[in-house]
Amino acid sequence: MLQLLAEFSIQQILIYTVILGLAIKGLIDFSSWGYKQYQKRFHRDYEALNTQEKLEKHYMSCKEQHTETLNLYKGLETKIDNLTENINTRIDVMEDQLIQLTESDMHDIKGWIVEKHHQYIKKGWIDDFTMDILEKRFADYKKEGGNSYVGGLMEELRALPHTIPEGEE
DSSP states (O other): OHHHHHHSOHHHHHHHHHHHHHHHHHHHHHHHHHHHHHHHHHHHHHHHHHHHHHHHHHHHHHHHHHHHHHHHHHHHHHHHHHHHHHHHHHHHHHHHHHHHHHHHHHHHHHHHHHHHHHHHHHHTOOOHHHHHHHHHHHHHHHHTTOOHHHHHHHHHHHHSOSSOOTTOO
């Protein structure tokens, strides 16, 4: 250090120090400028790459959601098919039961009309109210698919007088 002071004056050392400082500052400014130029030139590629990565992540997320939605849809489709099958089975059972009930009701009406036929044929007359009920029940019997046997009985009942014969009161 003494040798440095012997060869150079304090003014020269200060000037060299200032020049060295300015050179370091220039080097820092130059590197900063170079980095900015690098950013300008290559930053677009970086943004494009970053955007592409974001799009790929979004695509994969959408693809996963689509797959999940498809799986849910397939599950719902299976459940709907099972439900439809169960409903169809129940409807078939209910149709069979309804047919059985209709046939049973038809037989009940037939039995009731036969019973009333025997009762009123023996009596020899039928009142209007009973005849009206018999007609309504016979209409139901026909709707349920009843045969002509009861139709013949109804013709005989219609032919009966609707008032009490004299002397029977």
